[in-house]
Amino acid sequence: MSLGAGAGRLLGVALGPLLPFWLRRRARIGKELPDRLAERQGWHAERPPGALLWLHAASVGETMSLLPLIGALLEQRPGLRLLVTTGTVTAATMLAQRLPPEASGRVTHRFAPLDVPRWLARFLDGWRPDGAIFVESELWPNLSTALARRGIPAVLVNARISPRSARLWRWAPGLIGQMLGRFRLVVAQSAEDAERLRALGAARVEHWGHLKAAAAPLPADPAELARLRGLIGARPVFLAASTHAGEEAAALEAHRILRNRFPDLLTLIAPRHPARAAEVAALAAPYGGVTRRSAGGQPDAGCDIHIADTLGEMGLFFRLAGVALLGATLVPKGGHNPIEPARLGCPLLIGPHTGHVQALAARLLESGGALPVRDAATLAEAVADVLSDTRRAQAMARAAASVAEDASHLPGKLASAILDIMPAEAGPAPETDGPREKDRS
Template identity: 35%
Template sequence: MSRHLYSLIYLLLLPFLFVRVLIRSLKAPAYRSRLLERFGIQKPSAKGAIWIHAVSVGETIAISPLVEKLLAQGESILFTTTTPTGAAQVKQRFGDRVEHRYLPWDLPIFFDLFFSSHKPKLLLIVETEIWPNLLSTTSKRHIPIVLANARLSEKSFKGYSRFSELTEQALNSISLLLAQHEADSERFKKLGMPEDRLLVSGSIKFDIDIPDEQVQSGQAWKAAFARKVLVAASTHQGEDKILLDAWSLIPQDQRPTLILVPRHPERFESVFQLATGYSENVSKRSLSNPDSNIDIWIGDSLGEMFSYYAAADVAFVGGSFSGTGGHNPLEPAALGLPIVMGPSDYNFRSIISTLKSEGALVQVEDESELAEQIGRLLSQDNHTMSQAGVQVVEKNRGAMERLYQQVLKLI
């Protein structure tokens, strides 16, 4: 498929994309905010800024240490995201120190409009966002493009291979691709990425920047609960019930406080209502502070994940029972939490495998095994397991500094 044919198909699908955003906005009104930005109609940013694109929350958190380094040396930052939750994370972390816009939909005319408002000197894309027109229009303006922390699962590789001509054209627009692992690098090479512009640098997600104030607030919450705490982080549809069922199987006198943190804000209220069917003592972050009477606490806030983890004794990481590949287990590992995950792990397979082999993470296949492992971890001393997670994170730091040095060469 040529890029022109891709653009035609994308144009025909655009009304459906627009309707999809409007439908999502019924549950998450932030999707209606600044809609013109998705068509490339945007307020100008500082000329010569470094443009960073991170699709959503996880990628924004991962790249934050680099943004801080660049800000400290006086660089201007234009930060684009795809989702409102990503935008909220940018606002919370950087305030007015960076300029945030939404990434336009992937049509040349929208990027022509985008570039009439912005004149960046470099584009850095976090992880594998291969949008053909984004890459082509940026490259044609002689703006260097870095694809950082890139990963490519076997499943994604097969998908991109179906459109080999389009994918190869897009990859050839990239100035430098930094792959997480050798296996990712090999897959990108097979798709047509020039080897002389390809490096293996490790995962920047090991270079976790843990906010001290969040750890302190989480520890204060833990003291207020006055009993063991289980956190279920970044849960997807269906996973909340699985966790609630597992929690309810734990004997009453050993049952921990359960903190449920849904991945998507539009689900906060429905998860709260679901939890009320399991206990009379249900509350949420926006409603009350922690206390010893609360059985289930809904984490209905953004940007406080480290606080939720710091309040816990055991962590379940979501997306692993919903078939969505799991979310990042390195955040609880860095805080020394024993980790439990379900069978779906393709987003973080290498990291999960490392944590498992070092004894820091338990992976379960079904709900009954989940309940069993949670009960076991809550009832035993987990010092060795906790230390293993911290050591895995510490041993693998360094990718962020390698990325920083490569960025300096290009600006």
């Protein structure tokens, strides 16, 4: 065990008694489900018979990128069962909404255990997965060690590591090299990510494309879409999608500027976290009539700014918009999935902060499928350019759609590679001689 891994184990052991208090605090503010806190300590395993793969995604974007892979895995191995863990309540909600009915009987969801050795041992000894798949940058020292001790093969998909993170990890080369070296396969988002991951110690690294680009089009209720289109009529529509603090202010200032040219403009703001809706509505109040979808408000003639504060409806709003700002790119959050609007023919505006989706954002910008913006003024200018030029909007939509289609093969290829690594005749493994839990700590 490296010095870094040893420090990680000591930290996990030391924090173990304190984390239940932290989890309860998160539950009080809606970031955990009170009746499922025990899952974060590895409890409530219900292992099904037969082969079981564990897939973990931290948040909404990573979870949504798993959906096409889930479909491909289940199609290629009919008897396979999947355990999907997430780190957030929102991701769990979205998984339940988007999981196809035919897959639901073969997929079980749990909240991920925290990186505490006892809790991980309890989780792994209870579920006994035949393999583990992690998304993007989920690197945890105690989990890595626990999987290696049990001989559970692990794969890292859609892997990314920023230049800054790569530089920081060089201060702990033993720890990062050990963690990355334990993955049987690492599939990077971009060629640059692949190069950095190899330099840090990953053994087998491939670059086959970006998994988020393979996601199916976001759904929308046809009747509700038609109803809203009837309410909006011919008004121009600007959407600020999945926004974070700071981006709503820029979108509202752009709205103010644009009203001089488009007096009937409707601006839709969909905050990434619906719990911020009241804050966003208060911020929007000086800019015109404001309604909130969660409160029954409508984007009708008396509404200038509509707060789209519901979950699972981004497919609806991308279809309504004439142009959309990609959230998490005007502030340093790294960017959300740009392929979602691209698949729906919605012209896209992208800010400078695209670290999480850099390869996809670069391709969209280079192909003409998106326009760059950096602040409220350039945002207003780009929105005006798209809304006033139908041909330009259509050309952007076609270019974006071509980028989105390029990765349609990836889930099947990735599923085949993962299943080749996993045991051919998998099933419940015998219990290990590792640590056993005699209490509920």
